[in-house]
Each structure stands twice: as structure tokens, then as C-alpha cells.
Amino acid sequence: MKFMIPFLVAMVPLASVAQSQSGTAPGLPSVAIPKTTEVLVIQTPRQGVTFQQVMAVIPAEIRATVNLYLDGKIREWYSRGDGKGVVFLVDANTEDEARNIMETLPLAKEHLMDTEYIPVGPLMPLRALMGPGAQP
């Protein structure tokens, strides 16, 4: 198992490592950080925003969302089971790219939603299962 250590170190999620704008964590080898292949977007109505406020914009929101999907910008789309918004996986390589896409939507333009952006990519720890020859 000793051979795994460099890879394992590389993928440790370290809360103490500050997030930089570029998405790389200082102190971690570059092998630790996945290439961002998509951005997870979690949208919930802002506190104080009523269901009726959201519903007033929903017809336009639906059409704009489907257009983004048809343009290939939205890879996956879900409603939250708790009724508190939506979850998208957006075809973007950076948080800013995803933000630029999402901010074209009517609910975002009306400032009715809180939005969390999480860039994601391949599950790098799996490299450890590849054996000693698995150099990137």
C-alpha cells in the first residue's frame, strides 16, 4: 500500500486549505485537483421570497431553462425533493462560466434565488486503485 501514499495525499479533502479563485488548493500536488468537467449548481429561493413570487416567473424560467438544455449547457436537471429549489449539472469548466450561464435565467435576474456553485470533476482518489504504474 506504500505506493499509494502520494496519490492518497493528493486527494485528501483538506478543510484547512483555502480555496483560491482558480480552484486549486495551495499545498496540494496538482494531481489532487480534478479537471473541472462540470459545475454543480444548487438553487434555492432566497429567504423571504414567497412561492407566489417564484411562480410568477416560472413560465419564463421553464422556457429559458429548456433553451439552455437544448444549447447543451445543462447536462442534468433535478427538482429538490424537499421542494426548496433545483439542482443542475452545468457544462462549464469554471464557476464563472457556470455563473454567466445561470444568470441569464429569469429567476436569477429577478434576484429571487440563492445559488451555490461547486466545480466538480473526476473522482481522483480512484487512481489509487490503478497500482504503482498509474502516473498521471
Added chain:
Amino acid sequence: MEQPRNKEVVEPPKNLATGVLVLLTAKQGVTREQVMKFMPAEIRATMRLYLDGAIQQWYARGDGKGAVFILNCKDVTEAETIVAGLPLSSENLLDHQYIPIGPLAPLGALLGGPAARAA
């Protein structure tokens, strides 16, 4: 699962859940050494969950702070049980966030009905 309500309701309707989004991040104060100790076991256990069909999608976070899974389960309780069996979680080293997800319900308006007519 609740029946769809009419548009007069003030509460957002509950939606069908077909999976659970799980956000895993290291707890504040947890050291690299603490995590490293359990990482080999964590990787193997994660792969087994995938092979069992419990993990539908898996991602590493681009900021290096953890992982994101979409689990094949119908509710958060079931997801919690699955994740609790992973070594880093059973050692209490991770923060977890669980979000049940399912079909994008508003798309139903494209089939017609009140919301579609409003558009």
C-alpha cells in the same frame, strides 16, 4: 409522496425523489494525517458501493475539499445509512449535506395545464 397541489397553495410542493445528492467535505480541524489513515479503506468501500449500484455518480470537488455523490436511493435516511458505512464518515471526519433530488417538476408545464397557459 404528496399529490400535486393546485396553484393557490402557499407552500412549495414536495417533489418526487429518485436520488440523493451528497456533499462530503472534511470537518474543520481534521488533519491530513487523520484522513490519510482511512483513505485506502475509503476508496475500496466507495468502489464497492458503486459496484453494488448504490452510487449513481461520483465527483471530486474542483476546490480539493471533498467529494460529491448522487446516490440511488429514495430518501435522505437511506442515503445517510449508506454513507455512514464509509470509513471516513464512521470515524466522524466528514461533514455531510444531503439533498433529495428527482425529476425537474416544472417541466410538466410543457405538457399543458395552468402553468403552460400562463406562459
